[in-house]
Amino acid sequence: MTVLRDYYTVKLHxxxxxxxxxxxxxxxxxxxxxxxxxxxxxxxxAERFAGRDFFLPIVHAEADFSQPLTVxxxxxxxxxxxxxxxxxxxxxxxxxxxxxxxxxxxxxxxxTTDPATRKKIDLPEGFRKKxxxxxxxxx
Amino acid sequence: MTVLRDYYTVKLHxxxxxxxxxxxxxxxxxxxxxxxxxxxxxxxxAERFAGRDFFLPIVHAEADFSQPLTVxxxxxxxxxxxxxxxxxxxxxxxxxxxxxxxxxxxxxxxxTTDPATRKKIDLPEGFRKKxxxxxxxxx
Amino acid sequence: MTVLRDYYTVKLHxxxxxxxxxxxxxxxxxxxxxxxxxxxxxxxxAERFAGRDFFLPIVHAEADFSQPLTVxxxxxxxxxxxxxxxxxxxxxxxxxxxxxxxxxxxxxxxxTTDPATRKKIDLPEGFRKKxxxxxxxxx
Amino acid sequence: MTVLRDYYTVKLHxxxxxxxxxxxxxxxxxxxxxxxxxxxxxxxxAERFAGRDFFLPIVHAEADFSQPLTVxxxxxxxxxxxxxxxxxxxxxxxxxxxxxxxxxxxxxxxxTTDPATRKKIDLPEGFRKKxxxxxxxxx
Numbered sequence: 423m424t425v426l427r428d429y430y431t432v433k434l435h436x437x438x439x440x441x442x443x444x445x446x447x448x449x450x451x452x453x454x455x456x457x458x459x460x461x462x463x464x465x466x467x468a469e470r471f472a473g474r475d476f477f478l479p480i481v482h483a484e485a486d487f488s489q490p491l492t493v494x495x496x497x498x499x500x501x502x503x504x505x506x507x508x509x510x511x512x513x514x515x516x517x518x519x520x521x522x523x524x525x526x527x528x529x530x531x532x533x534t535t536d537p538a539t540r541k542k543i544d545l546p547e548g549f550r551k552k553x554x555x556x557x558x559x560x561x
Numbered sequence: 562m563t564v565l566r567d568y569y570t571v572k573l574h575x576x577x578x579x580x581x582x583x584x585x586x587x588x589x590x591x592x593x594x595x596x597x598x599x600x601x602x603x604x605x606x607a608e609r610f611a612g613r614d615f616f617l618p619i620v621h622a623e624a625d626f627s628q629p630l631t632v633x634x635x636x637x638x639x640x641x642x643x644x645x646x647x648x649x650x651x652x653x654x655x656x657x658x659x660x661x662x663x664x665x666x667x668x669x670x671x672x673t674t675d676p677a678t679r680k681k682i683d684l685p686e687g688f689r690k691k692x693x694x695x696x697x698x699x700x
Numbered sequence: 701m702t703v704l705r706d707y708y709t710v711k712l713h714x715x716x717x718x719x720x721x722x723x724x725x726x727x728x729x730x731x732x733x734x735x736x737x738x739x740x741x742x743x744x745x746a747e748r749f750a751g752r753d754f755f756l757p758i759v760h761a762e763a764d765f766s767q768p769l770t771v772x773x774x775x776x777x778x779x780x781x782x783x784x785x786x787x788x789x790x791x792x793x794x795x796x797x798x799x800x801x802x803x804x805x806x807x808x809x810x811x812t813t814d815p816a817t818r819k820k821i822d823l824p825e826g827f828r829k830k831x832x833x834x835x836x837x838x839x
Numbered sequence: 840m841t842v843l844r845d846y847y848t849v850k851l852h853x854x855x856x857x858x859x860x861x862x863x864x865x866x867x868x869x870x871x872x873x874x875x876x877x878x879x880x881x882x883x884x885a886e887r888f889a890g891r892d893f894f895l896p897i898v899h900a901e902a903d904f905s906q907p908l909t910v911x912x913x914x915x916x917x918x919x920x921x922x923x924x925x926x927x928x929x930x931x932x933x934x935x936x937x938x939x940x941x942x943x944x945x946x947x948x949x950x951t952t953d954p955a956t957r958k959k960i961d962l963p964e965g966f967r968k969k970x971x972x973x974x975x976x977x978x
Contacts, residue, residue, distance in 0.1 A: 433589070434857075435861050437855050438856070441610065445761055453573060466633055471580065471717050481765050485761050494605055494606060573717060574722050574724065578715040578717070578771050579896065583712065584866065585713065585864070585867050589863050592862075618862075621903050623899070629957055712884055713870060771874075771884045
């Protein structure tokens with residue numbers, strides 16, 4: 423269930439000589455809405471780095487590229503929380519153009535770690551609660 | 562004279578291990594508002610690449626970095642047209658934080674070229690007219 | 701079966717404020733060796749864009765991130781051709797540190813397209829032949 | 840006087856839809872050889888971030904773009920130490936193609952700062968000494 427939507431316009435620096443979005447940059451676009459999501463649920467990255475209470479590294483990422491995107495194209499990105507584990511969670515991203523046609527998708531698997539040791543830790547309780555609400559579509 | 566303002570929030574992928582905006586990415590942020598500017602004056606990059614009537618490569622760029630910017634920082638970027646030559650123009654960018662403090666600046670020098678030969682050509686008349694209006698602050 | 705190995709040293713601009721490689725940049729590193737591979741088999745990207753006979757867009761990409769990589773880390777990347785279809789092929793990338801420990805992996809699925817229509821076409825015969833040799837480990 | 844030379848091959852992700860190197864990425868390429876230079880003089884970034892004794896932020900950067908660079912182009916980059924101040928230094932970068940033709944240049948102005956306060960500090964003595972030797976062309 424989608425919990426957050428945002429728009430993104432493809433920039434020149436996102437594209438390459440083939441005239442389309444360079445595939446790796448779709449992951450950047452997905453991460454942008456993830457950063458916005460974290461901020462909205464009260465766990466923004468700025469606070470993560472300042473407080474150093476827990477980090478959220480990505481251990482797996484994947485994406486589909488259904489339609490070529492070119493400079494100036496505006497797309498809608500929808501984020502949903504797909505799964506919540508003991509020390510991990512999965513986010514999904516759907517990218518559609520302004521005609522509502524799917525142009526791509528992405529999925530990122532995150533774990534929670536101790537910033538000092540970089541070892542996995544359980545999802546902090548307050549953060550887990552927010553993820554669970556988000557999974558149901560509320561933020 | 563400022564002709565266009567926009568906001569930008571620093572993303573994780575803009576920063577580096579020193580915890581601040583990687584300097585080259587300030588040029589990307591400047592280019593983003595330039596792309597918006599081109600679109601607003603009716604000469605968007607998508608049309609440039611489709612029509613292949615003229616290109617606008619950057620031949621010189623420079624920037625000052627006055628304050629470290631960190632992930633989540635929102636800044637205002639103001640674009641102005643500083644100079645218009647026969648086959649070139651200069652844009653300036655002022656970056657301020659939300660307290661109105663200058664955090665950086667940039668300047669890009671563009672020439673107009675023939676996409677096929679990549680040789681310099683005079684500024685097309687319609688484009689020059691738009692730049693001249695923009696130089697006075699209207700868009 | 702590995703067909704090509706290369707080394708890469710993590711640059712500051714690959715990392716982010718968490719002090720590690722930004723995940724999307726692992727895809728860039730994988731793509732770098734893919735570009736080298738194309739060149740070695742006589743189908744370099746420069747020729748693709750000049751000749752415009754066929755393009756090789758990525759339709760799916762995925763990666764695992766096993767160990768945090770930090771600025772200055774040198775890794776070995778090994779490329780193998782995993783699958784060859786009628787109009788597609790799959791490449792795999794293994795990333796190991798200099799102690800031989802796996803630090804990550806990636807996989808990209810490519811299709812061959814007509815540059816003008818961006819529609820799928822069969823793998824050109826000469827290219828398919830090179831991929832088949834590469835799948836067996838020779839280049 | 841050149842103190843370090845390196846080669847770089849333009850990658851697909853360095854280019855944009857205009858078919859050439861995206862200007863901001865020339866700064867990344869310049870920074871790559873700067874990182875190599877720091878390592879060679881015994882002050883690698885990895886040690887900077889681990890030891891947190893001093894940082895070297897860039898306060899000004901500029902570049903000229905003389906010739907369009909396209910994917911697969913190999914260039915030579917030459918680094919020299921142009922100026923050494925009390926708490927700052929200036930590096931220059933010359934980019935030439937394999938025919939020895941200048942294709943671009945860059946210049947970065949760095950200051951030394953205290954990582955904790957981000958305030959300017961004098962160049963640490965050992966570092967200054969290495970810069971002075973490098974200015975004369977020896978490393």
